[in-house]
Amino acid sequence: MIEYGHFIGGKRVAGTSGRKQNVMQPMDGTVRGTVALASTQELRAAVENAKAAQPAWAAMNPQRRVRVLMKFLELVQRDYEELADILAREHGKTIGDARGDIQRGLEVVEVSIGAPHMMKGEFTDNAGSGIDTYSMRQPLGVVAGITPFNFPAMIPLWKIGPALAAGNAFILKPSERDPGVPLRIAELFIEAGLPAGVLNVVNGDKEVVDAILDDQDIKAVGFVGSTPIAQYIYARGCAAGKRVQCFGGAKNHMIIMPDADMDQTVDALIGAGYGSAGERCMAISVAVPVGHETADRLMEKLIPRVESLKVGPSTDASADFGPLVTKEALERVKGYVDLGVKEGATLAVDGRGFKMQGYEDGFYMGGCLFDNVTADMRIYKEEIFGPVLSVVRAKNYEEALALPNDHEYGNGVAIFTRDGDAARDFASRVQVGMVGINVPIPVPIAYYTFGGWKASGFGDLNQHGGDAFRFYTKTKTVTSRWPSGIKDGAEFVIPTMN
Ligand code: NAD
Numbered sequence: 001m002i003e004y005g006h007f008i009g010g011k012r013v014a015g016t017s018g019r020k021q022n023v024m025q026p027m028d029g030t031v032r033g034t035v036a037l038a039s040t041q042e043l044r045a046a047v048e049n050a051k052a053a054q055p056a057w058a059a060m061n062p063q064r065r066v067r068v069l070m071k072f073l074e075l076v077q078r079d080y081e082e083l084a085d086i087l088a089r090e091h092g093k094t095i096g097d098a099r100g101d102i103q104r105g106l107e108v109v110e111v112s113i114g115a116p117h118m119m120k121g122e123f124t125d126n127a128g129s130g131i132d133t134y135s136m137r138q139p140l141g142v143v144a145g146i147t148p149f150n151f152p153a154m155i156p157l158w159k160i161g162p163a164l165a166a167g168n169a170f171i172l173k174p175s176e177r178d179p180g181v182p183l184r185i186a187e188l189f190i191e192a193g194l195p196a197g198v199l200n201v202v203n204g205d206k207e208v209v210d211a212i213l214d215d216q217d218i219k220a221v222g223f224v225g226s227t228p229i230a231q232y233i234y235a236r237g238c239a240a241g242k243r244v245q246c247f248g249g250a251k252n253h254m255i256i257m258p259d260a261d262m263d264q265t266v267d268a269l270i271g272a273g274y275g276s277a278g279e280r281c282m283a284i285s286v287a288v289p290v291g292h293e294t295a296d297r298l299m300e301k302l303i304p305r306v307e308s309l310k311v312g313p314s315t316d317a318s319a320d321f322g323p324l325v326t327k328e329a330l331e332r333v334k335g336y337v338d339l340g341v342k343e344g345a346t347l348a349v350d351g352r353g354f355k356m357q358g359y360e361d362g363f364y365m366g367g368c369l370f371d372n373v374t375a376d377m378r379i380y381k382e383e384i385f386g387p388v389l390s391v392v393r394a395k396n397y398e399e400a401l402a403l404p405n406d407h408e409y410g411n412g413v414a415i416f417t418r419d420g421d422a423a424r425d426f427a428s429r430v431q432v433g434m435v436g437i438n439v440p441i442p443v444p445i446a447y448y449t450f451g452g453w454k455a456s457g458f459g460d461l462n463q464h465g466g467d468a469f470r471f472y473t474k475t476k477t478v479t480s481r482w483p484s485g486i487k488d489g490a491e492f493v494i495p496t497m498n
Contacts, residue, residue, distance in 0.1 A: 002033030004179045006042060006203055007186040009049040010196025015203070016042060021176060026092030026323040027313040029361030035179045038204035040211040043171075046200040047217050050142040050169035053197030058139045058167035062116040066165055069109050071192035076106060079188065083181055087152055088314035090178035092323040092363065093276045095315060098153075102181075105157030107446040108464045114447075115165035118469040128497065130485015137473040139167035140219040140243065144212045146233065147182075148225040149175035149325055150279045155224050156182050158450070160189075160199060162468035172201045173212060177325055179203050213237045220471065222463070223247065224281075226383070227409075227455050234458040245459035245471060247452060249383040250411035253286040253404040254440060255426065257397070257417035258294045264438070265416045266301045272414075272440035273389040274309055274367050277321045279329075281456075282412045282434070282441045285384060286373075287391045288400045295393045299348065299371060306349040306389070309367040313359055323356070323363040324386060330363040333386030337368050340379040340390075346371040351387065375403065383409070397422065405431045411452030414440050433457060 004023065005014040015036020025032040057065070076083065080102065087098040121136040145159035156172050163170045174182035179201075186201045202208055212218055213236045220243040223233045227248030237244035254272070256265055272284040287302075289295035312319025324330045334352050341347050351366025365387065373380050373390040380390055394400035404413045414436035415426045423437045433452040436442030444450050444465070451462030461467040 001031070002180070004033060004035040004183060004203060006036060006038060006046070007183055007199075007201035008042075008046045009200070010190050012183065012187070019207075021205075023090060023177070023179065024326060025089050026325055026363045027089070027315065028359050029327070029363060032089060035176050035203045037176065038202040038208040040207070043202055043208050043211040043215065046171050046202050047142060047215055049197035050171055050200055051217055053195050054139070054141055054167075054169035057164075057169060057195055057198045060167075062119055062165070062167070065167065066113045066115050068189070068193045069113055069161065069165060072189050072194075073106060073109055075188045075192055076102065079184070083153065083184055086180040086184065087178070088322070090180050091149065091152060092314055092325050093279070094312070094319050094322050095317055097276050097321075098314070101151050102153040104443070105151075105154035105161075108158045108468075109161035111446040111464070112161035112165040112468075115162070115469070118466065119166060119473065121475075127479070128481075128495070131479060131481045133477065133479050135475050135477045137166070137469070138476055140472060140474055141168065142171065142218050143168045143220040143222070143472060144171040144173065144218050146173045146209055146212065146221065146223045146225070147175060149177040150276070150281070152178040152181045153185065156185060158463050158468070159222050160185070162464065163472045164189075164194070164198065166469055166472045168472055169198045170200070171212065171218065172199070173204060173208055174201065176203055176205055209233070210236070213242070214240055216240070219243065222471065224463075230458055243471065245461055245463070246457070247281070247463065248456050248458070249385075249409060250281045250283075250452060250456050251286060251380075251383055251407055251409045252282060252284050252412040252414070253288055253407070254284045255394075255400045255404075255413070255415040256287060256289045256294060256298060257415065257419060257422055258291050259418045260294075260416040261418065262297050262301055266298070266305055268414075268416065268438075268440040269302065269389070270305050270309070274306070274321055274387045277324050278387040279325060279385055280441070281452075282443050284414065284440055285389060286380065286403070287389060288394050288403055289391065290394050290397055290400050292393065295391065299391065302369065302391075303348055306367045306369045309387075311354060311356065311364055311366055313356065313362065321387060324365065325363070327363055329386070330365060333384055333388060334365060336379055336382070336384045336386070337388060340370050340373070340377065340388075343377040343379060345373045345377060345379060345390070375406070381408065401426065401429060405429075408455045409452065410454035411456035412436065412442055414438075414442060433462075
């Protein structure tokens, strides 16, 4: 049995709160270990360590700082398979998908190596007589990240990479459901030469999250998780005077135009809808064929593909997807399928009864597919976060476009078409933060920003890309004049450029 504690002051430490919870192995339903749940006092220890270490880290020149990130990237390559194995066992996703989770995180660390450029300020010579104006970007100090279970490597790295490169100290509160990889990430950073205290990991639940939100030494909080918690964290963090960005849940639509190549579309849809058992904030959970003839062609090809999806344990490299993260998640998702049937949707493929031979206690279900879903149904309005795809039939393009536009969430969306005009119109008019044109999961590359609209994102700045450096730094503007430029006499009117 593994006992996960915290990572404070450059090393693993045991929890002292006396509170802990089980960490499961979803593929066989066994208890893999326990994770300590931190108290406010344990958070304070992490903050004190971070506060003590941050000034020297910030004073180091940015090129030396990013050399630590480069070394970290090298060490992850050395330990890739070990990390992927921990991730797959604690999350449940397949080993190949676990490797991708790590890789998408590393890509943001790679781009963070550009910090010396991203941190550059501006300079204006002779802005007034004898006056020069310049700006500089400075780190915020101690910052924190609170992350979800579904990408235990990628999302922590999206935050840690730019925050550290910019000279901050970081406190990570990862999901209590899969804490193994975040703790290994912290260890690898120390091995890469990061000074002790610059990166700390506190495990825990609401108690430590509230302590983070209220702690006056923590200057910014980045959150990723479900929308109700995102709203709570945004409101409480802002009320405490922090800089806060929160990314929430999703309901991502794929619009399928009559001219789309149906084989390509179905290939894209099956991976985006059911990969990682649908536990991705960018998973496609709603397919919108335009016109009845398109819908019928789609269903004809889609049903056999959903029926033949290969569900398997996380260690099976040939599986399409693995188990759900917990028994509660499995029950919740099956509950949504029951609800869809009650609401009158047509359950074209029913995966509720699936059992994985040899892994009967694992948290598995097969892929489910609903047809004739309508916009008033709860299975359409709410995020299910499981291997369940809903087909909403639209009469025409305008009706299809209105669906994502009117939906509460606005994370990702895709259109499949061969018509450049339709695609261009869609990209311009759709009220969603990330758009794919014949790309089902349009997670932007690391040097563009990632963020949803409406109830999928709260705050002004996105994750990664240029926004990450804007979020983790503050701008200082200096107006300077040297004695030779100073005119005699006091000035009582506001200085202007006249
Ligand atoms: P979650 O909201 O349950 O948990 C996220 C984090 O918040 C965890 O660290 C958890 O410990 C903490 N938390 C949970 N309940 C809390 C409470 N009452 N008070 C304070 N903190 C609390 O989310 P999850 O189940 O871990 O992750 C799945 C959700 O995350 C889905 O809704 C998914 O769409 C979303 N997600 C969004 C994005 C995005 O970029 N928009 C990315 C990944 C996941």
